[in-house]
Amino acid sequence: MEDDGDGIPFRDLPLAFERHATSKITSAADIMRVGSFGFRGEALASIASVSRVRCISRTADEDPGGMIEIEGGEISRREPAPRNIGTSVTVSDLFYNTPARRKFMKTAQAEKRAVMKLLTRLALAHQDVRWLVKTDGDIAMDLRPAAGLTDRVKDLLGASVAGHLARFEFEKGGFSIGGLASRPTWTRGNREQQFVFVNRRPVESRALSQAIVQAYREVVPTGRYPVVVAFLQVPTGEVDVNVHPAKTEVRLLLEREVFTLLKNALVDGLSLRSADDLRPWSGHDQVTGGGTDENATERLAEAEGDYLRRYFQRGSSAGYEASGVAAGQGQLFGASALRDDESTGQDSALDTAPGLSLAQDAPLHPAPFWQLHRTYIVTQIRGGLVLIDQHNSHERILYNEARKSLESELGVATQQLLFPAHLDLSPGQVQAWQAHADQLTTMGFTIEAFGGRSILVQGIPASLKNWNEGRLLLDMLDDLAYDSNPSRENQVDLLASYACHGAVRAGEPLTVPEMQNLVDQLFATDTPLSCPHGRPTLIQFSLSELEKRFGRS
Template sequence: MSRADESAEIRILPSELADQIAAGEVVERPSSVVKELVENALDAGARRITVDIERGGQGLIRISDDGAGIPPDQLPLAVTRHATSKIASFHDLMRVASFGFRGEALASIASVSRLTITSRAGRDEAYALDVEHGRLGEVRPAALAKGTVVEIRDLFANVPARLKFLKTEATEARRCHEVVARMALAHLDTGFVISSGGRSLFRFTAGQTLLARLAVLWPPAICEGLMEIDRARDGMRLSGLAGNPLKAQARPDRMLFFVNGRPVQDRLLASAAREAYKGRLLAREYPQLTLFLELDPLEVDVNVHPAKLEVRFRDEQAVFRLVRQALADALDASAPAGYALAPRGIPEAGRAADKKGLFGYARRGEATQPDRPSEFLRAPADRPSSLDLPAHQPLAQRAKFSPYQDFSTHAQTSPQNDRPPQSASAPRRDPEIFPERTAAPSLHGMRYLGQIEATYLLLALPDGSLGILDQHAAHERVLYAAMRERGTSGQSMPLALPIEMRLHPSQAARLGEAWQELRSLGFGLSADADLLRITSTPPSLTAGAAREYVEAALSGQSGSLEDLWVLLSCKTALKAGTPLARDEALGLIEAWLAAPGRENCPHGRPTLVRLSAADLERLFKRR
């Protein structure tokens, strides 16, 4: 007989046990205690909060504030479950404007620790209350000038099983610091001091800017490239700072989101941010950003998680659109309008950090001064210092170069190439939409120096720097831009012999979802049970590449039309190790300069690496 079949008497849990169960939901580790107590201090109107911890928070957590304080007759109520001053009716619960509102935090913390609250409200004398593992002591007089001090000692001492799940003291201390730092970012008018083991770690003065506080937490190289975000729409406002895609990292721990001042871990916001950075980051990279979303409390439910770490939005689509569009517009505006490649570096003290574009390049029309360029790399004086490409002009009109240019001609005659001729499998052209280059190339002050390793194109940039262009990444960007411009026209070239593919059941299931997208790209398809026939392909694909492309699409590597374009551009782009004649290289460079978003390939890799004269001098130990 199972235990579930045994009859058992239903009983009300003892208050001590109920408090410990509640503590398991609210108090997971020392950082949870710090979070709840700092939020209480903010709700009390504190303008200065001091956080002291010892032994990673297991020995001592002390939170001191200069807030409104608690009257002596209400101190016992403060550590009673479901007792709160922050809501009084269901209407208040629907429009929560404070951090704490459940009335569980102090009672839960007191049930698994030795807690002392000392508080002074207004002109009253200060009083203190001791609570040991849920058992209340007597309210007694105490000494305190203003506000409230909460001390937590011996956390989890009465539940040793919980101690086994804690990390090292250093790790727990770091988590406590991170919690306070996040709260400090959201409350710039409040000063914070954080110390551990008697040593001051962080100090945030009241009235600092968001950038100044982030500069305490993040490296200077990240902070100098942050973009300002401020967008209002549909009764919501998004503000904050977002980072340079080139300085992305492999972890998402610097993606910080706040909703009405509350730090949250929200998949919707993270997904919208990742979508905005799509095409600028690698698959496993994450941007650095700190974003604040403000909206009507009625439009967000903050009562979906015991520790209030998650929220639920009434109109998720509107929130997603706002975050994605605000970030995407900021990224587009901060990207260099033309490659007037100014030297990178930390801005001088007192200068606005946003004088440079997102990638450290001077914006159009701003003068640039290279870092002591050598005469060998200096561009002629009569060449323009800015590339100033016309905006919003179709790619085909700006670049007289076919994105689908046949690169096999030079490959057949180059003495460096020992591969067989590729004329039978070379990409086909689309001359009507993308005419070949017939006039002299317009490189806007750049000079083509040559190709190395049949992979990289060397450029002398207008400011005297050396640019190294990845030909595969650049061609990918050109092809992707051409596909987006041309859209889903469905143009195709028939095949003399259809390509037949036997489909795995998972591929057959995926075919129904991808059918329309593949047809719109120019694939002619017919299916019979588990057999797929490809009767025509887009003009840019050979038969072999078309088969690879469809297999990749049906394997789930792409989930949208944008993903299919990225995949198609990668399959079609000329590969590393392909020698290029000078005219072919010049045509590719010209087309790349005309392509929007040319600083990255569609996968997010950089297309151009720049070495300033100062960089070269350092490499040769000349300075």
């Protein structure tokens, strides 16, 4: 290992390998506000005690520098030696004098992976440093000083990963956090690309890992993990780095506050749930004012570069209307669709669902909509096209509406049934109903015990369309069976179950106005990219992908 730092004076070389010799602290009080990565003075001493070490160093005040060789913790050679300003340390024959320890070493490839993993973390933390790593004569890592975190991430994780990351920043009460995180559409099967730093120290913290999980809980499926590079800056007195010898585990004095800080930074500060660049597009932009075509092109290019400025244009819709629409489907998304009744030849009346009426100024789009296999909605966007899953999208809409109603003081409006529904429950369903009775009431259900394992449902949420003679409630109780702890996390599961069973199903035909209204409401939510279970609501196909498939690139 070589660096071009300040170097170590020749007279201090033996002291550098003594246990507990350190220049990082000058008093006992400094231990509580350690700002450097190492401070105990044990690393070099520990390495030198089980290997053969050579260290050559030179300061700006010395010429030449000095060299020291240590075998098994004992100095075997010490003399002046030429070198540029800085320090180099060579370690060989690791554990040569402790064979019992050496036989427990992993394979060379596994040890190499561990080393590269550590160096990756250090390179992320120190973007202004050049890193050159060689193994068996081959260059394993060669990183020039980076202009910023984005460039360093691109070098380490690849341009394909970096292209799916967005920057986030958040600051509160003397604590600050910033970094890069992936959108919900880009995830991995493990946490290998989640990096958390506290005061630029790479750390492992269950609390901070859980904060990432909670931030992505509703937008990433179970078993998938986002890419996150997060830097937390906290006062040195608020973090204890003496928890573990490796100093990767830390104890935060205000752990709950830091947990909330990281979670809010990802949820709110990053806006990683925004999908404005995936909104339907008519294929035409309205350019106002004078100017040449070249100026108009430049303005359009600028608009495309900033997806937050993209917007829907109001207007009519043209596209394919599905025939044979089931009765009652006109109320699905708060507006009925105009359709020809094949049996009578007359248009059906416009029947607006209570509480979900379509305002006259609702943003309808000139972009065409088509329904594919009565399951997916196809529409174009500025950079290509998207496929929208009608069930997952409606799930997200219902979930957000129910959640907002629960968070308000009024709760969810209840619609009384003309004929109360009598339902027989299984033992598991009974337990689920008893555990979540208060939450079900808040959601708009009016349920009474009716003897034995029977219940009487007298009211349901006013906006619920797929009641299906009680099947929806039974399915919800099945999902919650044997869950006896109605915590806030369980409330999320309850809402997700309600949305899943109440949403329009795959295979149900939709008219163009219904598809149009569904897309409007989807993009009006704060998390349009995924359903409450974390499944994607839409998939994008860029023009470049299509052109490549057709041999036009």
